[in-house]
Amino acid sequence: MSEKLFPITVTVNGEEYHREVEARLLLSDFLRHDLGLLGTHVGCEHGICGACTIIFDGEPIRSCLIFAVQANGHDIRTVESLGTPENLHPLQQSFHEKHALQCGFCTPGFLMTLVPYLEEHPNPSREEIREAIDGNICRCTGYEKIVEAVQDAAEKLSQKK
Amino acid sequence: MTTGKYFGKSVLRLEDKNMLTGNVKYMDDIEIPGQLHAAFLRSDYAHARILKIDVSEALKRPGVVAIYTAEDFGDFWKPGPLLVPPPTAIDGSQFNARTLVPIAKDKIRYSGEVLAVVIAESRYIAEDAFDDIIIDVDPLPAVVDLEKAWEDTSVLVHDDLPSNMAALVKQEVGSYEEAKKKADVVVSRRMLIEHVAGAAMENRGFIASWDDQNQVMTIWANTQSPLTIRGSVARALNLAESQVHVITPFIGGGFGPKVMTSLSDDVLLPWISLKLKRPIKWMEDRRENFLATTSERDQVHHCEIVLKKDGTILGFKDVFYHNTGAYDSYGMTVPLNTQTHTISNYRVPNFYSEIRMVFTNQMVVTPVRGAGRSEGVFAMERMLDFAAKELGISPVEIRLKNLLKAEELPLNTGVIGQDFVVNILDSGDYLGNYQKCLAEIDYDKFRKEIQPKARAEGKRMGIGMVAFTEGTAVGPYEGCKITVSTSGKVTMATGYSTQGQAHYTVFAQIIADQLNVKIEDVRVVTGDTNLFAWGAGTFASRGAALVGAAAYLAAQKVRAKIFSTASKKLEVPEEEIELCEGSVCVKGQPETSIPLGMLASLANPMRGVVEPGVEPGLEATAYYGPPHGSTGSGAMGVIVSIDEETNKPTIERMVMVDDCGTVINPLVVEGQLQGGISMGIGNTLYERLVYDENGQLLTASFMDYLMPLATDMPEKLEIIHNHAESSLKVNPLGIKGVGEAGAIPPGPAIVQAIEDAFGVAGFEILETNLSPSQIYEYLKKAAK
Numbered sequence: 030m031s032e033k034l035f036p037i038t039v040t041v042n043g044e045e046y047h048r049e050v051e052a053r054l055l056l057s058d059f060l061r062h063d064l065g066l067l068g069t070h071v072g073c074e075h076g077i078c079g080a081c082t083i084i085f086d087g088e089p090i091r092s093c094l095i096f097a098v099q100a101n102g103h104d105i106r107t108v109e110s111l112g113t114p115e116n117l118h119p120l121q122q123s124f125h126e127k128h129a130l131q132c133g134f135c136t137p138g139f140l141m142t143l144v145p146y147l148e149e150h151p152n153p154s155r156e157e158i159r160e161a162i163d164g165n166i167c168r169c170t171g172y173e174k175i176v177e178a179v180q181d182a183a184e185k186l187s188q189k190k
Numbered sequence: 191m192t193t194g195k196y197f198g199k200s201v202l203r204l205e206d207k208n209m210l211t212g213n214v215k216y217m218d219d220i221e222i223p224g225q226l227h228a229a230f231l232r233s234d235y236a237h238a239r240i241l242k243i244d245v246s247e248a249l250k251r252p253g254v255v256a257i258y259t260a261e262d263f264g265d266f267w268k269p270g271p272l273l274v275p276p277p278t279a280i281d282g283s284q285f286n287a288r289t290l291v292p293i294a295k296d297k298i299r300y301s302g303e304v305l306a307v308v309i310a311e312s313r314y315i316a317e318d319a320f321d322d323i324i325i326d327v328d329p330l331p332a333v334v335d336l337e338k339a340w341e342d343t344s345v346l347v348h349d350d351l352p353s354n355m356a357a358l359v360k361q362e363v364g365s366y367e368e369a370k371k372k373a374d375v376v377v378s379r380r381m382l383i384e385h386v387a388g389a390a391m392e393n394r395g396f397i398a399s400w401d402d403q404n405q406v407m408t409i410w411a412n413t414q415s416p417l418t419i420r421g422s423v424a425r426a427l428n429l430a431e432s433q434v435h436v437i438t439p440f441i442g443g444g445f446g447p448k449v450m451t452s453l454s455d456d457v458l459l460p461w462i463s464l465k466l467k468r469p470i471k472w473m474e475d476r477r478e479n480f481l482a483t484t485s486e487r488d489q490v491h492h493c494e495i496v497l498k499k500d501g502t503i504l505g506f507k508d509v510f511y512h513n514t515g516a517y518d519s520y521g522m523t524v525p526l527n528t529q530t531h532t533i534s535n536y537r538v539p540n541f542y543s544e545i546r547m548v549f550t551n552q553m554v555v556t557p558v559r560g561a562g563r564s565e566g567v568f569a570m571e572r573m574l575d576f577a578a579k580e581l582g583i584s585p586v587e588i589r590l591k592n593l594l595k596a597e598e599l600p601l602n603t604g605v606i607g608q609d610f611v612v613n614i615l616d617s618g619d620y621l622g623n624y625q626k627c628l629a630e631i632d633y634d635k636f637r638k639e640i641q642p643k644a645r646a647e648g649k650r651m652g653i654g655m656v657a658f659t660e661g662t663a664v665g666p667y668e669g670c671k672i673t674v675s676t677s678g679k680v681t682m683a684t685g686y687s688t689q690g691q692a693h694y695t696v697f698a699q700i701i702a703d704q705l706n707v708k709i710e711d712v713r714v715v716t717g718d719t720n721l722f723a724w725g726a727g728t729f730a731s732r733g734a735a736l737v738g739a740a741a742y743l744a745a746q747k748v749r750a751k752i753f754s755t756a757s758k759k760l761e762v763p764e765e766e767i768e769l770c771e772g773s774v775c776v777k778g779q780p781e782t783s784i785p786l787g788m789l790a791s792l793a794n795p796m797r798g799v800v801e802p803g804v805e806p807g808l809e810a811t812a813y814y815g816p817p818h819g820s821t822g823s824g825a826m827g828v829i830v831s832i833d834e835e836t837n838k839p840t841i842e843r844m845v846m847v848d849d850c851g852t853v854i855n856p857l858v859v860e861g862q863l864q865g866g867i868s869m870g871i872g873n874t875l876y877e878r879l880v881y882d883e884n885g886q887l888l889t890a891s892f893m894d895y896l897m898p899l900a901t902d903m904p905e906k907l908e909i910i911h912n913h914a915e916s917s918l919k920v921n922p923l924g925i926k927g928v929g930e931a932g933a934i935p936p937g938p939a940i941v942q943a944i945e946d947a948f949g950v951a952g953f954e955i956l957e958t959n960l961s962p963s964q965i966y967e968y969l970k971k972a973a974k
Contacts, residue, residue, distance in 0.1 A: 051314070053314065054314075061218070061219075062221075066212070067212060067215065067216075067219040068211070068212020068213075069212070070216065070218075070391075070392070070442070071218065072391045072392065072393070072442075072476070073476040073891070073892050074475060074476060075476065075891055075892065075893065077891070077892035077893060078391060078476075078892055078897075080391055107212070108211065108212040109211070109212050111211065112210075112211060113211055113213075114207040114208050114210075114211050114213055115207075117207060117210060117211070121207075121210040121211065124206070124210055125202060125203070125206040125207060125210060126202060128202070128203065128857045128858065128860075128861050130206060130209060130210065130690075131443075131690035131691070131692070131861060131865060132390070132391065132392070132440075132441065132442045132443040132444075132689055132690025133205075133206075133209030133210070133214070133440065133442070133690065134216060134390075134391045134392045134442025134443060134690075135391045135442075136209060136210060137212055140210070158900075159900040159901045159903075160900075160901065162900045163899050163900050163901050164899075165900075166391065166892070166897045166899065167391070168389055168390055168391050168443050168445065168865070168868075168869070168897070169391075169443055169690050169861075169865045170861060170864060170865050170868075171861075171864035171865045171866075171867050171868030171869075171903060171907075171932070172864075172868065172899075172900040172903050173864045173903065173907055174860075174861060174864065175900070176900065
């Protein structure tokens with residue numbers, strides 16, 4: 030009764046992967062356990078918490094809500110595509126400076142929601158930032174410092190341009 | 191020591207950069223070669239007798255390795271330990287210990303209780319096998335309603351008890367009945383405090399890996415209690431503690447429930463790993479977290495307050511029902527916290543409090559951030575509001591009259607708390623906190639200008655002003671070991687585990703100042719039992735105060751060793767030696783400098799600097815145990831507006847004044863308070879675990895259990911630190927805890943503000959959880 034495997038080709042963080050997967054394998058499990066990209070976290074597996082948010086063809090999506098086979102031929106970016114500990118992405122740097130993370134579990138989801146958002150909204154107001162992150166749950170911070178970090182990152186990013 | 195190069199400063203967290211880049215391992219990131227996966231088949235029934243569980247078909251499924259039901263564990267199956275002692279310190283207390291069983295046998299006592307463990311090659315296959323397991327049960331009526339369960343003995347959660355009473359604890363200070371005789375006013379109400387989840391973003395997980403060659407059990411668990419697990423696994427499997435190594439990875443939030451042990455995972459998986467000689471991994475899913483990981487609140491209070499005409503409190507009485515769930519392994523921590531916090535910031539000369547702890551067919555109740563304190567503060571604050579209305583005075587006036595002043599502390603309240611010692615309110619300026627909060631929010635301006643103007647425009651706006659305390663930093667003790675390595679880097683290891691509280695940074699701040707090293711050179715290791723194996727666990731806002739104090743004491747011991755070793759090597763008296771950054775030298779002679787790393791290698795009889803037989807190395811262990819907890823305090827002001835059409839409250843402004851003693855890192859403290867506040871807001875306006883009459887949890891997902899989101903936070907949130915210096919410092923650094931403070935006052939502050947916004951006679955909110963439709967129901971009641 031072993032499950033049938035399907036070949037897929039997925040580009041993740043610029044690298045092309047060829048794998049065979051079960052039809053029912055969640056994209057989140059594929060990224061984490063098949064590709065070993067552990068930065069994408071799984072908080073609820075029903076699409077509400079936003080911890081598993083990744084960028085799929087440029088758009089933030091919940092990787093727990095689609096199957097790996099649906100990613101066949103698509104382009105994915107995970108938190109590993111941003112900065113490194115030695116060279117943080119400006120948004121990561123702002124999260125650090127503003128204390129916008131505590132346990133850090135939801136953080137990759139926030140980052141991957143916000144990276145494309147800031148590309149489209151380079152100068153958001155506090156209210157707009159709150160709306161932008163309203164689909165991501167953080168139990169630790171009360172969101173205040175995340176909003177501050179996003180404002181700070183928007184400034185940093187606009188100076189870079 | 192109140193400030194140093196690092197201490198007292200908003201040092202950015204050392205742990206952040208790896209966390210931000212996905213470069214740390216959380217529980218589900220741990221993979222052990224050869225691991226099998228466990229899945230727990232959980233009961234859909236809340237209360238039932240088990241007739242038969244047939245796993246024979248499920249075992250035939252390819253990839254399924256083993257399936258266990260209660261019978262398969264033989265003599266290993268037994269009820270777990272009582273994790274917190276019974277309240278024998280309180281005269282006349284009655285406590286029926288019925289501790290958690292690792293897997294249901296004969297009887298199911300809550301929906302979500304484990305019936306079978308499937309071990310398979312993958313989690314997907316393990317869950318597939320559930321479909322093939324046949325369960326035959328005889329359903330029983332469920333015990334759900336607390337007050338009914340206390341009286342009604344027709345359905346019993348534990349058949350061997352005469353009733354559903356888990357505990358009955360009465361405490362009295364002075365004489366409430368005598369006070370009532372002298373009172374001008376008596377006000378009584380019944381109030382509900384709703385059931386809420388800890389809901390850390392990371393679910394629980396557990397890996398047990400038995401190494402048969404080395405006879406060692408290695409455990410990875412995202413627990414607040416690694417040392418409890420080490421001890422219980424060793425006892426259960428008849429191993430020495432040294433054969434059990436518990437490692438806590440990075441943990442995605444705790445908030446209380448991760449303190450619980452003696453659950454199916456930490457009891458059964460080590461046994462299975464030993465039997466199969468394979469690593470076994472289990473990762474909880476969100477539904478399991480909602481159904482079976484512990485939760486809190488859920489009390490019904492019958493309160494009475496008696497006062498003089500001028501608003502002076504003469505006495506307070508509170509008989510409250512507390513839901514402990516199906517088992518009471520975690521003792522009475524939560525309701526005892528409620529008992530102490532009911533009268534912990536006002537002058538209440540006569541107090542009677544009675545805990546009626548009830549068994550129900552619901553998940554087990556253990557502390558969640560706030561942990562009983564929120565309930566006690568809610569009860570008192572609400573009763574003051576009702577009393578003020580009765581007396582025709584403002585809610586502010588009644589508080590100003592009765593709040594304890596700085597000079598009245600320390601105060602022995604006479605109420606025994608969760609740590610089984612009498613509650614001492616050690617220090618603080620409770621009245622001052624409140625006055626400061628009034629000034630910051632500009633209460634008078636709101637009353638005289640903002641609110642009348644809003645009303646004139648047909649808008650509903652209201653203000654709420656409450657006070658609170660947070661009992662923190664209870665004993666018995668914590669400890670740590672500090673070692674200067676030959677590289678000059680310093681390692682601090684503690685048995686305390688960390689879930690995002692910035693321990694890697696704040697403990698390093700304390701140590702770096704004492705040893706005069708760069709903070710980046712201090713590595714803090716938490717919750718690895720092979721590196722440090724003494725302590726109690728992460729709970730009750732005690733890490734910074736207890737482990738912080740131990741770190742300070744251990745660092746001072748290491749500092750003494752540095753001076754004595756350097757004195758010997760440099761052949762000068764200790765008084766002539768100074769610590770420079772990362773090195774020691776003779777004062778004023780930098781050319782004599784010895785790097786700390788080199789000194790560490792010299793501190794060894796092999797090198798001749800330390801006498802043979804003397805403890806070598808630049809390392810030291812220290813423990814700290816406070817005589818009693820230390821109490822943080824504060825006040826909160828909230829301004830809300832209410833949507834005319836939907837009744838949805840919006841928090842326009844929130845001001846919190848908090849005194850958590852000496853602050854190690856202001857940025858971290860602010861983060862703790864903001865996070866706590868969001869939880870308090872969630873608990874008040876959105877979050878609610880709803881059980882139906884059959885004991886079914888109706889809100890077992892984030893679709894039904896509403897978490898506070900960014901747009902639910904106050905439009906404007908201000909936090910003011912108001913540290914009252916005191917001669918009584920419970921611990922050497924004057925630190926108090928702050929982890930739960932934020933979660934405590936939002937409830938009473940918000941409901942007071944909502945009532946004020948409507949300003950309708952008879953409109954009274956008698957519960958913590960308030961949806962717009964519930965507000966509508968209360969309004970309908972008031973109109974009658």
